[in-house]
Amino acid sequence: MARNMVFLGPQGSGKGTVIGKIKDRFGVPHISTGDMFREALKHGTEFGKKAQEYMNRGELVPDDVTCGMVQERIARDDCVNGFMLDGFPRNLRQAEALSGITRIDTAVLIDVPEEVSLERLSGRRQCRECSTIFHLKFVPPKREGICDKCGGELYQRDDDKPEAIKERLAIYRSETMPIADYYEKAGVLVTVDGSGTPDDVVALVLGRLG
């Protein structure tokens, strides 16, 4: 049976890293709305340019744009066994829209205190080509500035700079946190402590996903 999962947690909680390590076990794709917007931008599409204005300010892209993009993505063939959504839903309207499109079996909240988020985001570097995530201190690449996996260039996202980080964490507190209650009431929420190493957090998540 398909397993439709959403991953919640503040920026820097390690959602993307954890999903990258476990998705193959479940045979489902990792769908990151942030990566989808960055990809559109890289290809210079009108859609990408529209999203960029919001992203650079650390604000949310409007819900109609984002929900439409996700609806189209999860309808593709590679989602027959389910999916792992990362960065969506980000507010209650998106969570309700998602429930209108499909069933959610599990919502995994990876919880970390704000100071951990800040430290992780400020050291984060991402590959321009394959989107793999590194960290200057915790997961350094073998060669500075170069992706271990594909040799692509590593860069710091504009929205991982201090002002945008503050804005994004404030939005997380006010808009995204209430989604945890929404999934709790639906009886599908599992919460894990995300402050350990990536392997620690993966073990906790796998333990809860069964």
Ligand code: AMP
């Ligand atoms: P992320 O990589 O998930 O931190 O996303 C980077 C940026 O993409 C966010 O700060 C938003 O501007 C935009 N974005 C990603 N996911 C969403 C979403 N579900 N709703 C609205 N905007 C989003």
